[in-house]
Amino acid sequence: MMRVGIVRFPGSNCDADCARAVREGLGQEALFLWHKTHSLEGADVVLLPGGFSYGDHLRAGAIARFSPIMQEVVDFARAGGPVIGICNGFQILCEAHLLPGALIRNRGIRFRHRDVHLRVERTDTVFTRACCGGQVLRMPIAHGEGQFVADVETLAELEADGRVVFRYVDESGCAAASANPNGSQNDIAGICNGAGNVVGLMPHPERAVSDLLGCKDGLPLFRSLLAAVPEAVAS
Amino acid sequence: MTTVTQSPADHTRTRITPAVVAEHGLSVSEFDQIVGILGREPTIEELGIFSAMWSEHCGYKNSRPLLKTLPVEGPRLVQGPGENAGVIDAGDGWGVAFKVESHNHPSAVEPYQGAATGVGGILRDVFTMGARPVAVLDSLRFGSLDSPRSRFLMDGVVRGIGDYGNCVGVPTVGGETVFDPVYEKNPLVNAMCIGVLRLDRLVRGRADGVGNPVMAVGARTGRDGIHGATFASADLDEGSDRRPQVQVGDPFTEKLLLEATLELIDRDLLVGIQDMGAAGLTSSAAEMAARSGSGIDIDVDRLPVRESGMTAYEMLLSESQERMLLVARPERVDEVTAVLGRWELQAAVIGHVTDDGLFRVRRGAEVVAEIPVEPLVDSCPTYVRDGVEDPAIAELRTNDLSALAHLETDDEATEVLLALLDSPSIASRAWIYEQYDASVQTNTAAGPGSDAAVLRLGDTERGIAAAIDGNGRYVYLAPRTGARIAVCEAARNVACSGARPVAITNCLNFGNPLGAAVYYQLSEAVAGIGEACRALGTPVSGGNVSLYNETPSGPIYPTPVIGMVGVIESIDQRVPSAFRGQDDVILLVGETREEIGGSEYLAVIHDRVAGTPPAIDLDEAARLVEFLVAGAAANLFRSAHDCSDGGMAIALAEAAIGADGGARSIAVELESRCSPAAALFGESQNRVLLSADPARVDAIGDLCVAHGLTWQRIGTVGPVGGNWRCSIGERTIDLPVDDLRRVFERALPRRMEDMAGLNA
Numbered sequence: 001m002m003r004v005g006i007v008r009f010p011g012s013n014c015d016a017d018c019a020r021a022v023r024e025g026l027g028q029e030a031l032f033l034w035h036k037t038h039s040l041e042g043a044d045v046v047l048l049p050g051g052f053s054y055g056d057h058l059r060a061g062a063i064a065r066f067s068p069i070m071q072e073v074v075d076f077a078r079a080g081g082p083v084i085g086i087c088n089g090f091q092i093l094c095e096a097h098l099l100p101g102a103l104i105r106n107r108g109i110r111f112r113h114r115d116v117h118l119r120v121e122r123t124d125t126v127f128t129r130a131c132c133g134g135q136v137l138r139m140p141i142a143h144g145e146g147q148f149v150a151d152v153e154t155l156a157e158l159e160a161d162g163r164v165v166f167r168y169v170d171e172s173g174c175a176a177a178s179a180n181p182n183g184s185q186n187d188i189a190g191i192c193n194g195a196g197n198v199v200g201l202m203p204h205p206e207r208a209v210s211d212l213l214g215c216k217d218g219l220p221l222f223r224s225l226l227a228a229v230p231e232a233v234a235s
Numbered sequence: 236m237t238t239v240t241q242s243p244a245d246h247t248r249t250r251i252t253p254a255v256v257a258e259h260g261l262s263v264s265e266f267d268q269i270v271g272i273l274g275r276e277p278t279i280e281e282l283g284i285f286s287a288m289w290s291e292h293c294g295y296k297n298s299r300p301l302l303k304t305l306p307v308e309g310p311r312l313v314q315g316p317g318e319n320a321g322v323i324d325a326g327d328g329w330g331v332a333f334k335v336e337s338h339n340h341p342s343a344v345e346p347y348q349g350a351a352t353g354v355g356g357i358l359r360d361v362f363t364m365g366a367r368p369v370a371v372l373d374s375l376r377f378g379s380l381d382s383p384r385s386r387f388l389m390d391g392v393v394r395g396i397g398d399y400g401n402c403v404g405v406p407t408v409g410g411e412t413v414f415d416p417v418y419e420k421n422p423l424v425n426a427m428c429i430g431v432l433r434l435d436r437l438v439r440g441r442a443d444g445v446g447n448p449v450m451a452v453g454a455r456t457g458r459d460g461i462h463g464a465t466f467a468s469a470d471l472d473e474g475s476d477r478r479p480q481v482q483v484g485d486p487f488t489e490k491l492l493l494e495a496t497l498e499l500i501d502r503d504l505l506v507g508i509q510d511m512g513a514a515g516l517t518s519s520a521a522e523m524a525a526r527s528g529s530g531i532d533i534d535v536d537r538l539p540v541r542e543s544g545m546t547a548y549e550m551l552l553s554e555s556q557e558r559m560l561l562v563a564r565p566e567r568v569d570e571v572t573a574v575l576g577r578w579e580l581q582a583a584v585i586g587h588v589t590d591d592g593l594f595r596v597r598r599g600a601e602v603v604a605e606i607p608v609e610p611l612v613d614s615c616p617t618y619v620r621d622g623v624e625d626p627a628i629a630e631l632r633t634n635d636l637s638a639l640a641h642l643e644t645d646d647e648a649t650e651v652l653l654a655l656l657d658s659p660s661i662a663s664r665a666w667i668y669e670q671y672d673a674s675v676q677t678n679t680a681a682g683p684g685s686d687a688a689v690l691r692l693g694d695t696e697r698g699i700a701a702a703i704d705g706n707g708r709y710v711y712l713a714p715r716t717g718a719r720i721a722v723c724e725a726a727r728n729v730a731c732s733g734a735r736p737v738a739i740t741n742c743l744n745f746g747n748p749l750g751a752a753v754y755y756q757l758s759e760a761v762a763g764i765g766e767a768c769r770a771l772g773t774p775v776s777g778g779n780v781s782l783y784n785e786t787p788s789g790p791i792y793p794t795p796v797i798g799m800v801g802v803i804e805s806i807d808q809r810v811p812s813a814f815r816g817q818d819d820v821i822l823l824v825g826e827t828r829e830e831i832g833g834s835e836y837l838a839v840i841h842d843r844v845a846g847t848p849p850a851i852d853l854d855e856a857a858r859l860v861e862f863l864v865a866g867a868a869a870n871l872f873r874s875a876h877d878c879s880d881g882g883m884a885i886a887l888a889e890a891a892i893g894a895d896g897g898a899r900s901i902a903v904e905l906e907s908r909c910s911p912a913a914a915l916f917g918e919s920q921n922r923v924l925l926s927a928d929p930a931r932v933d934a935i936g937d938l939c940v941a942h943g944l945t946w947q948r949i950g951t952v953g954p955v956g957g958n959w960r961c962s963i964g965e966r967t968i969d970l971p972v973d974d975l976r977r978v979f980e981r982a983l984p985r986r987m988e989d990m991a992g993l994n995a
Contacts, residue, residue, distance in 0.1 A: 013404025017677045052402040055487025142672040
């Protein structure tokens with residue numbers, strides 16, 4: 001059984017949704033990790049969920065990165081453990097320098113909740129192994145600060161290294177200005193680190209795991225985790 | 236009750252003069268009653284306490300006799316009015332707690348914080364019952380968007396609702412927004428929250444158990460919002476600065492308070508808990524003691540404050556947000572404190588429960604207030620006034636509107652349709668609801684844009700459906716009819732989703748009840764709500780009264796808003812509002828009459844608010860609900876959409892524009908003896924637009940007949956794109972459905988483009 005450790009910060013609000021997706025969508029074990037502890041409790045995968053950790057005070061994710069458990073998360077990531085950050089979790093990963101760049105206020109200023117389409121750009125990361133290259137997935141975004149930005153060198157490096165994992169596209173999988181909901185550079189919706197074991201994305205795959213929710217396109221991402229830790233799944 | 240044995244210290248610092256009494260919104264006779272209750276003159280603190288508790292907002296002094304006529308019992312109603320929220324039994328041990336509340340006056344002054352704290356307050360009302368908030372709906376009224384002030388207000392209100400609910404992580408799943416110049420200076424912001432709980436975990440706002448500790452938890456107390464309840468119970472006058480009476484919200488603290496409260500309840504550490512909402516510490520303490528028939532003794536010096544030099548008066552009446560008053564089990568105080576500490580929240584024991592029936596407030600050794608609880612909470616003077624209809628409004632009902640019902644050509648009919656789709660009261664609400672997180676908590680099976688929101692209920696097969704509705708124009712023209720329609724429309728919306736309507740919560744937004752014309756509207760509307768609720772078997776679980784919605788330019792339209800909650804036995808049987816697929820048959824249930832009075836058509840096209848609103852047959856409304864629930868359970872419908880504002884043509888346009896896969900063409904032919912305007916845009920009640928697999932049409936027809944309803948097959952759904960062609964009565968409208976969609980979708984964004992660069 002794979003154990004997915006979901007970190008709860010004060011203000012996390014997608015923690016229970018992620019646990020439900022892991023348990024019901026994947027049939028695997030989800031456990032909550034309290035931000036003030038120093039143990040990952042044997043988790044095979046660490047997931048930083050969405051929400052408003054510390055009320056987004058200062059900047060989204062800026063305070064959460066100093067939570068005690070983040071030291072263990074950083075060590076776990078450096079050792080090659082799978083770490084996923086969704087929405088606020090992505091913001092925290094950037095603040096913690098596990099991923100480059102930053103997420104700033106949406107281009108349109110306003111918070112936006114809507115379905116978007118993502119194109120999977122890379123299928124050798126821990127979160128996309130069960131996807132096909134170029135596959136188009138539909139799932140919701142819900143954020144006010146999701147505009148991905150990076151300096152010129154970093155952006156060029158990300159592109160050159162193929163570390164852009166997801167891009168906002170239209171329904172047919174093509175780039176379009178109207179398909180980019182927040183003004184992210186290069187339509188970037190999600191990126192990974194050099195080794196592909198740390199992935200952050202703004203959209204919410206945990207909200208797209210059943211017909212009742214209108215779409216199951218988030219499931220392949222969670223299934224990818226099974227392939228990332230085969231020994232845990234088998235045991 | 237014990238007698239007052241200890242007289243509060245002599246307060247010479249503020250003399251209780253007639254002017255001071257009047258500033259507190261109390262009449263001479265009310266003051267005399269207070270002196271009678273106390274057996275002496277009140278202290279300034281006591282005067283403040285009475286002023287808040289006997290305000291309309293807390294004491295319902297003008298509405299209570301009317302509200303007593305409402306039906307408040309039903310087989311599934313677990314908790315009716317008088318608690319923080321009502322609760323229904325949803326089956327399998329699950330309960331649904333829900334309530335609506337207004338934040339109109341604060342939102343008129345400071346729209347962002349006014350709306351945000353409105354959401355915060357209603358969330359707390361629900362989670363203090365032990366229920367996890369799972370959804371918010373809102374009902375909004377603004378002036379015309381042609382007015383910069385109205386655009387400013389809408390922008391602020393929508394951001395306020397969104398920022399608060401989004402941060403706490405409670406999805407905003409539905410609502411309604413209506414625009415009319417009458418709300419220009421007095422917008423309405425009504426927020427409804429729905430929560431779910433295990434019924435064996437239901438907690439009430441009670442102060443039981445002599446000696447039990449009383450604790451203040453959550454945010455510290457500041458000077459904000461002092462006398463908010465009294466502010467909400469007076470007209471909005473111009474010129475005076477009311478901003479200090481608006482509170483500031485912190486959704487992050489709310490989220491912590493939510494999690495901590497539910498954990499305390501789950502671990503059975505509490506006796507009772509209540510939000511320190513309107514009238515803050517005063518009302519929460521007094522109401523908790525009143526429900527238990529106990530007394531409460533607090534020392535305000537022990538209350539955590541965030542500014543120095545606060546007086547007892549200020550601490551008692553502060554409406555600082557995100558605070559709770561709780562009564563704990565004495566041996567578990569340390570555990571309570573530890574749970575709160577884990578969530579980084581303050582907790583302080585500020586007093587204890589007594590058996591003397593007194594609300595006693597100390598400041599250290601000094602007693603500054605000592606009031607018998609029962610008369611403070613339950614003897615708020617109530618007034619039954621003589622209501623008289625404004626003859627000018629009665630006159631409006633008799634206006635001959637027949638000359639306005641002609642649409643001479645198909646082109647004219649087409650122009651009217653496009654103008655109505657462009658009307659902010661009808662157009663797509665996406666500009667609003669895209670600013671709200673509607674899918675967090677992953678329960679939302681049907682969200683904004685549907686007739687009713689549908690949510691899954693815990694880990695059961697069941698679903699909860701909810702809708703919120705009101706039509707101020709109808710109620711203005713004919714209060715009793717308009718109020719009946721609001722209840723029936725809310726029920727129809729819930730039933731269209733396949734759910735059985737179970738109970739309502741209501742928010743009564745009216746003008747100043749001291750005027751005979753407003754009192755008439757209030758009394759008639761309450762009567763209409765009661766009649767409709769009885770006919771539909773949906774009792775009132777609680778609600779809120781917001782009077783004094785009046786500015787120097789006059790009162791708002793009387794606007795009772797109805798929040799209806801229903802239960803669907805299997806969420807897989809839910810029915811969407813919009814058309815689904817090609818070759819589905821379109822059916823109309825119900826009859827269209829020559830009714831254009833009070834319609835959106837008259838208001839938008841002819842700038843007239845006149846005539847008699849459509850008739851509503853309550854027995855038929857109940858049969859229509861039964862039909863919809865039965866049809867959904869038998870899986871007969873592909874879609875069901877209520878026919879309301881803008882009439883049949885708008886209902887057909889909405890169902891086509893929102894169709895699966897993109898806007899779909901339709902072909903409709905419907906004979907009618909009505910005038911063109913009534914046939915296309917009249918708002919006859921008890922009509923529903925269905926689509927169905929052709930093989931199910933006969934079964935639907937049989938079900939209609941069995942329920943005594945008329946029905947007809949009126950057309951078919953076509954492919955995505957193509958033309959929307961409707962031949963209704965004498966007129967035919969035929970144009971690309973994408974033309975309709977563009978107008979519908981652009982109406983709000985294009986009007987809001989100038990909002991402070993806040994658009995993409």
